[in-house]
Amino acid sequence: MLEVEVIADPAAAVVALDPVRSRLLAELAEPASAAALAARVGIPRQKVNYHLRALESHQLVTVAGERRWGGLKERLLVATASSYVVSPRALGAAGTDPGRARDRLSASYLIAVAARAVQEVGDLWREARAKNKRLATLSLDATVRFRSAADRADFTRELSEAVTALVARYHDDTAPDGRAHRLMLAAYPLPRIEEDT
Template identity: 65%
Template sequence: MTVIDDPAAAGVSLDPIRARLLAALVEPGSATTLAATVGLTRQKVNYHLRTLEQHGLVELVEERRRGNMTERVMRATAASYVISPAALGAVAPDPARAPDRLSARWLVALAARTVREVGGLLAGAAAARKRLATLAIDAEVRFASAADRAAFAEDLTAAVTALVARYHDDAVPGGRRHRLVVAVHPLIPDTRPDTQDHDTQTREERP
């Protein structure tokens, strides 16, 4: 995965045709092999490929001689891409502007900062050929009531605060700061029929 923080590269990746080419180039291909996939002439595909190459989104794998022409085989530089809020410059969300732990907009701003910061660290680690030390926890919890949700929020805040106080040390030489973000938000409802039936049955069977 590559995090794009250059505005020009972000714009190039968002073009629908170029996005299709990037998806197709998870496996190496040439303008000739890709032309039928995207429904364009080889010349137009070549134009898009060169634009993607200029912005570091695809790379040359090999060149093959085909009669009077040289066929360039390209490959995407990553299997997937994420556009960093850094590409938005001054209009990127900043969690420092209006900190509010109960605000959905602040949650989005925190997530945007995470993408920006970790994306930069990921690029540096890849350049240095080193692993990046991170931790992520993903879980789902179903609350029986709004009161339970509020109680959970209080308990979670107390637990995280206690852990931070236990391990945070400003005095030790050579210590390195880490960012900790904990988020809780509703899930988007799953509209699949089998899931709906299961949820309905669970509610009906609840005493």
């Protein structure tokens, strides 16, 4: 089971976003039968089977095994990932694109850049898994509590200068076997719920 799967197919996104089906996906963190799921979620087994077939047809759940229950054989299904994210690719032309943003300091630009990362990394990771390879990535995540807006501005300036210097030192357009990497840095206020905890 993957930790996270990026859904790029529009039909799979529709299936996964259905409230009943998304609940079944959450319940299938561990293998379960349709009968067991029906008892847990309070839906008739026939309806659960209908939803499971839809999830299975889009590779959101997979067969984890079989077991005998009385004289019957029942399939055990499990979600293909612990969690799912929908790629902007699933929205086609309506998906977000950082190139359309006019204000690079706006929240909409930040959201578009983050969504592009979901789409690009999702596509690259799917391709790497198909080749049984790892995808080289780097993620930094930190929380900074600024004393003042002036400190935030100074931090932004110093960070920009440091990143610019590092990029200038390591970027090489002439490297024949080099591979370009996208670097994204973002900062936004921590949601109050996280700040309180």
